Amino acid sequence: MRSIVSFYICYLLCLCLGLACMVCVCLWNSRWRGGFAWDGSAIQFNWHPVLMVTGLVVLYGNGAVLYRVPMTWGQNKLPWKLLHATLMLLALVLSIVGLCAVFDYHNAKNIPNLYSLHSWIGIAATALFAIQWVVGAAGFLLPCSPTSLRKLLKPVHVWMGVSILSLSIAACISGINEKLFFVLKGNAGGAQPYANLPPEALLGNSLGVLIVAFGLVVLKILSNHKWQRPDSRPEDMVYTPLLQEENE
Numbered sequence: 116m117r118s119i120v121s122f123y124i125c126y127l128l129c130l131c132l133g134l135a136c137m138v139c140v141c142l143w144n145s146r147w148r149g150g151f152a153w154d155g156s157a158i159q160f161n162w163h164p165v166l167m168v169t170g171l172v173v174l175y176g177n178g179a180v181l182y183r184v185p186m187t188w189g190q191n192k193l194p195w196k197l198l199h200a201t202l203m204l205l206a207l208v209l210s211i212v213g214l215c216a217v218f219d220y221h222n223a224k225n226i227p228n229l230y231s232l233h234s235w236i237g238i239a240a241t242a243l244f245a246i247q248w249v250v251g252a253a254g255f256l257l258p259c260s261p262t263s264l265r266k267l268l269k270p271v272h273v274w275m276g277v278s279i280l281s282l283s284i285a286a287c288i289s290g291i292n293e294k295l296f297f298v299l300k301g302n303a304g305g306a307q308p309y310a311n312l313p314p315e316a317l318l319g320n321s322l323g324v325l326i327v328a329f330g331l332v333v334l335k336i337l338s339n340h341k342w343q344r345p346d347s348r349p350e351d352m353v354y355t356p357l358l359q360e361e362n363e
């Protein structure tokens with residue numbers, strides 16, 4: 116009972132941190148960066164951090180811990196499989212749209228693409244995420260998927276999930292820092308330099324801290340064996356095709 120209470124405390128913290136991340140990134144880009152549009156201008160770029168933080172970190176992290184929620188234990192696994200896949204697909208779509216926003220903006224302004232470490236990590240995270248989703252859907256959702264393939268994919272799927280989340284966090288915090296260095300140079304326009312830690316820099320840094328904190332809570336939930344779905348233990352594993360899922 117104490118373990119379940121501890122889980123829900125961590126899970127509530129996870130939800131609150133995820134919401135705080137989305138509020139901060141939206142506030143930053145609406146108040147200090149001019150709002151949102153899709154016209155090739157600088158404010159089109161603002162969709163990039165909002166969609167990447169929301170999709171690649173917050174939705175992804177919440178989708179990853181879905182199977183740990185005790186209320187899902189002892190129930191038919193099928194609805195939770197579908198919800199997990201849906202959340203991850205939504206996260207992937209938002210991430211792809213976020214990439215389209217920055218590529219379209221760069222092309223409109225003749226700015227080079229994929230030259231920074233931030234962009235390399237972000238592209239790697241999104242590409243691996245897309246591969247992970249396709250392979251996961253084929254391996255765990257298709258009725259024709261053999262049991263042997265599921266057994267082979269399960270540990271790889273879990274490891275890849277944690278790796279993608281880690282890459283996503285690294286991409287987001289490096290992107291926040293990169294953006295703050297670009298816009299807070301302390302020259303024309305009256306903006307204070309980043310070194311003076313003006314309000315925009317304070318909010319951006321706080322957003323980075325919240326993203327790291329969210330990731331650490333998600334990793335804590337995923338790494339605690341007491342919070343694993345009971346049928347995920349090796350001695351209790353049952354691999355059945357999607358259309359044959361029974362109460363587990």
